[in-house]
Amino acid sequence: QQPVQSPQAVILREGEDAVINCSSSKALYSVHWYRQKHGEAPVFLMILLKGGEQKGHDKISASFNEKKQQSSLYLTASQLSYSGTYFCGTEGETSYDKVIFGPGTSLSVIP
Amino acid sequence: DAGVTQSPTHLIKTRGQQVTLRCSPKSGHDTVSWYQQALGQGPQFIFQYYEEEERQRGNFPDRFSGHQFPNYSSELNVNALLLGDSALYLCASSWANQPQHFGDGTRLSIL
Numbered sequence: 001q002q003p004v005q006s007p008q009a010v011i012l013r014e015g016e017d018a019v020i021n022c023s024s025s026k027a028l029y030s031v032h033w034y035r036q037k038h039g040e041a042p043v044f045l046m047i048l049l050k051g052g053e054q055k056g057h058d059k060i061s062a063s064f065n066e067k068k069q070q071s072s073l074y075l076t077a078s079q080l081s082y083s084g085t086y087f088c089g090t091e092g093e094t095s096y097d098k099v100i101f102g103p104g105t106s107l108s109v110i111p
Numbered sequence: 112d113a114g115v116t117q118s119p120t121h122l123i124k125t126r127g128q129q130v131t132l133r134c135s136p137k138s139g140h141d142t143v144s145w146y147q148q149a150l151g152q153g154p155q156f157i158f159q160y161y162e163e164e165e166r167q168r169g170n171f172p173d174r175f176s177g178h179q180f181p182n183y184s185s186e187l188n189v190n191a192l193l194l195g196d197s198a199l200y201l202c203a204s205s206w207a208n209q210p211q212h213f214g215d216g217t218r219l220s221i222l
Contacts, residue, residue, distance in 0.1 A: 002153070032210060041115075041201065041213040042154065087153050089211075098144070098167040099211060101153040 001025050003090045005102040012078045012109045020073040020105045022088030031064050031071040032089035032099055035082075042087060045073075078109045113138060115204050115214035123220045124192050132187040132217045136204030142166075143185040144211060145177060146201040154201055160185050189219075197221045 003024045012018055022031060030049045034042035048064035048071060059076045075082055085106050089099040116135045124130050136143050142161045146154035156169035160179035179185045183204075189196055197220050203211035 030208075034213075041215045044210045044212060047210045098156050098159055098169065100156055101146075103153045 002100055003088055003102040005086075005088055005105050007105060008103075009106040010108070012082075012107065014080060014109055014111055015077050016109075018075045018078060018107060020075075020086050020088075020107070022071045022073070022090070022102055024069040024090045026069065026090075026092065028064075028066060028069050028090050028092065030091040031062075032091065033062055033071075033073050034087045034089065034101075035084045036087065036104075037084040045086075075107070078107075080109050080111065083107060083109045115140075115202055115212050117200075117202050117214035117217050119217060120215065121218045121220075123222060125222050126192055126194060128192050129188065129190045130192060130219065132189075132200050132202075132219070134185045134187070134202030134204070134214060136183050136185070136202075137212050140204035140206045140212070141183050142205045143179060143183065144203045144205070145185070145187045146203065147171075147196075148199040148201055148216070150198075157187070192221050194221050 003022050006021045010018055032047045033045040036042040050066040062073045064071045085104040087101045087104045089101045091099050115137050118133045144159040145157040148154045157171050158165050159167040163179045174190045176188045199216045199218050201216045202214045205211045
């Protein structure tokens with residue numbers, strides 16, 4: 001089943017924060033986050049494995065609550081370069097299950 | 112170190128024709144997954160190849176088939192093309208349970 005993402009779209013001013021949520025109806029082994037800019041390939045941001053860990057990368061971090069089968073991506077002090085569509089990809093109960101992507105969240109950062 | 116490369120970048124076909132798309136994985140990667148991405152949507156999983164065999168498959172008809180070669184490169188074949196097959200086709204490669212890396216995709220247009 002495809003994960004659900006919210007919100008569908010968000011517009012931010014530079015320096016503002018945003019949270020993108022991803023939830024699944026099935027047990028998950030991992031959650032993958034990607035950003036895709038228009039006309040380009042999705043670029044890997046981070047992966048979270050079951051265990052409820054939180055990861056960070058510069059001003060972008062994410063959490064994974066395996067009990068609720070939910071993950072959130074946190075973007076702080078947004079920059080113009082953060083604009084794009086963010087996809088979460090969920091991997092089932094084994095480490096070799098297929099990665100299923102959500103419909104995406106469009107993020108636009110304006111000056 | 113070359114990343115994932117796909118060819119061709121663009122392709123125009125007519126209904127009923129057949130098409131073959133190619134993917135060379137990132138060096139060191141042995142698993143290749145194919146995705147179909149329609150405009151404004153998330154990548155939809157088609158299938159995954161590992162050790163020259165199809166390991167996982169999404170909800171795509173048998174018109175979609177693939178192959179993986181001993182050097183880990185892969186092909187996606189689509190027969191009897193339909194207008195609805197117009198999309199960006201993405202190849203992603205990975206190794207063990209490491210994150211997937213995407214190629215730039217092949218833009219397929221069906222007339």
